[in-house]
Structure formats: structure tokens, C-alpha cells
Amino acid sequence: QARRCAALFWARAAEHPSTVGKVELELPHGSALLEASKKAATAAAATGRHLEWLGELETAMAWSCAAAKMNSAAGRLRCAALQADSWPGHGANLSRAAAELRLMASQDPESTVAVYGTLGSLFARFWRRAVLEG
DSSP states (O other), X not given: OHHHHHHHHHHHHHOOTTTSSSOOOOOOTTOHHHHHHHHHHHHHHHHHHHHHHTTOHHHHHHHHHHHHHTXXXXXXXXXXXXXXXXXXXXXXXXXXXXXXXXXXXXXXXXGHHHHHHHHHHHHHHHHHHHHHHO
């Protein structure tokens, strides 16, 4: 119950004028709205993490990918990694997840350790499933 409450809290925090609706705003450097949009991206990524922990993978991916569109490295990482999971209407795609994560590592050297740690975890889960489930 605490995780669900936290997910709802972060979801509310992610509501921001530059992220709500279909129109994306161009915000000038140093503006208060730009600073708030960074916090909204952090909140959206946190929402995704909590929902993933709760097993609500489809919604977790939506929040993580929304955070990625707001230039959140954590959101981009989770959005790519969730490609390797499956839920009704979405087949697991380890190849796509790996390709997106490698692209992220090549574009953002600061994220390399997190990216390759995530890749290692995805490959370990894949091999575990392959061995245990045949």
C-alpha cells in the first residue's frame, strides 16, 4: 500500500505545464518553469519505478518513457529496460532493450555503468528463464 501511495504522490508531482497535454513548450534557459520541468521529470521517473515494483509494467513503462521525453536519464534507462519485459499486449523484446541501452551508453558516457549494469541484469534474467522454463 505504501508503494501505491508513493506512486500516486510522484504522479501528482509530475504534473507540470510543460508536460501536461499534447503541446511541448520551449522554455528559456534559467526559467522557473524549466527548473520545475526537471523536477517533473524526476517525479515521472520515480512514479515509473514504484509502478514497476508493484508489477504494473505497462503503466510503469508509460511513466518511464514520459520521463525520458523530459530528458530524464533514469526514465530513459527504465523505458529501454522495460522493453525486455512482457505483459498482455506487449511481448518481451530483449534485442530492442539491449540496442536502446547501448545507444544510451554511447550518447551519455556518464550513464555507462548504470546502462551496462542494467544490461547484465536483463541478460541474467533471460538466461535464468531460458534454463528454468526451457
